[in-house]
Amino acid sequence: MSELHPIIAITGVAGAGLSTVRHAFKDVFRRLDVRPAIVHGDAFRRYTDRQFAALLAEARESGRRISWFGPDCNHFAELEDFFRAYGESGAGVVREYAHNDTHARRLGVAAGEFTPWHPLAPGSDLLFYEGQHGGVVANTWTRRQVDSRHFPPEIDRRVGRAGIDVAQYVDLLIGIVPAINLEWIQKIHRDCAKGYCTPEASLETILRRMDDYIHFIVPQFGLTDINIQRMPLVDTSNPFIARDVPSPDESVLVIHFRDRKRHDFPAMLQRIPNARMSRPSTMVVPGGELRLALNVICGPLVEEMLERRRALTAH
Secondary structure (H helix, E strand, O other): OOOOOOEEEEEEOOOOOHHHHHHHHHHHHHHOOOOEEEEEHHHHEOOOHHHHHHHHHHHHHHOOOOOOOOHHHEOHHHHHHHHHHHHHHOOOEEOOEOOOHHHHHHHOOOOOOEOOOEEOOOOOOEEEEEEOOOOOEEOOOOHHHOOHHHOOOOOOHHHOOOOEEOHHHOOEEEEEEEOHHHHHHHHHHHHHHOOOOOHHHHHHHHHHOHHHHHHHHHHHHHOOOEEEEEEEOOOOOOOOOOOOOOOHHHEEEEEEEOOHHHOOHHHHHHHOOOOEEEEOOEEEEEHHHHHHHHHHHHHHHHHHHHHHHHHHHOO
């Protein structure tokens, strides 16, 4: 962790509401005149879309399961090095991933590919990371208790030997977590709406990545400073036949705080309509108030970071 070069990491999976969180933090940054360095977790994927498709076909033939959630398809060591470097000096080496054709044209690469690695632009006040592995820890090789020979030889051996601990460098770690059935509904509908695959193929993806989800995504939510879990208020008991995705108004947000002393709960309850405390460290908020809740909860935390940073730079 670093008071001079703080890091905020938002960790979760696609469809959990990460884009809403990103826009909420941009509101906070504008209001507080913060210059963030914004980095997306996709930049630390190991393979382009085309490479992953080929690797997936090969893995299916051999009966091996791979996914974007696990270490075989991500640069965990590089992500850890990047967070360490930023915390020490406000610098680091990063790249960008082209999510779609529009983004690709702006970056000057093909969709599904990466820009070259390059130094992070100087002059930022803090680092804002949004992705799947902002708090990933793999100190022991838990993935089906196998060793590195099951993975492509270019994978960094330190992942399995010395371990990875990205979370240790993060000053504010926030988990965005939908209820599991809701997460599956969102994935199926999103994939089918965009023409990625059939419902059957989407189900195969859910099953294929489950092991990595359990070992490399879920444990992060035990390390977070704040967890925001979206819970549906409508029937999602069979996500594979659900006709639509529950709307924010058909959901509630269950927000858990690890350190109660860090937050002014009476003030937050006054500012967030219809919010209430279900436990001393857990707040329940209407589903449509995610952006407001993030502004109310995280604004003071960002201010604290800036005050400590200014105090250090003033000397």
